[in-house]
Amino acid sequence: MTEIVVEGALFVVLLATAVALLIFVLVQFTPLGLRIRQARNRRLIEAAADLVCPIHGPHAATDMVLLPNGERICPECFQEVVHG
Ligand SMILES: [Zn+2]
Structure with a gap:
């Protein structure tokens, strides 16, 4: 019984690690990551511009x-x- 629970838990951990690794690779080494960072920069600058009264x-x-x-x-x- 314990073995099945441990095996199930380890499988879930393996899946989570694989998904995290995939997301890391996508964000760091593909144009998708560049787009995400550029969109984040735009939101930061727009938020800062909203706080400046002319x-x-x-x-x-x-x-x-x-x-x-x-x-x-x-x-x-x-x-x-x-x-x-
Ligand atoms: Zn003002």
Whole structure:
């Protein structure tokens, strides 16, 4: 009984290792990995650009104000909108 359980566990570990190795090879040594890294770079730069107000400059993500329509604006711009 114990042997069957150990064999099953080892088989699962073998499968997980094979899948991890396949993903590693795909990401490191194929154009797919380059695309993934370039897409990640784009998201990082877009996220950083979202935090820079053209008038008031960069802000921390926690300082930004989320409008009801889903847009984010900087706190200074929001205060100007609220106080007119
Ligand atoms: Zn602003």
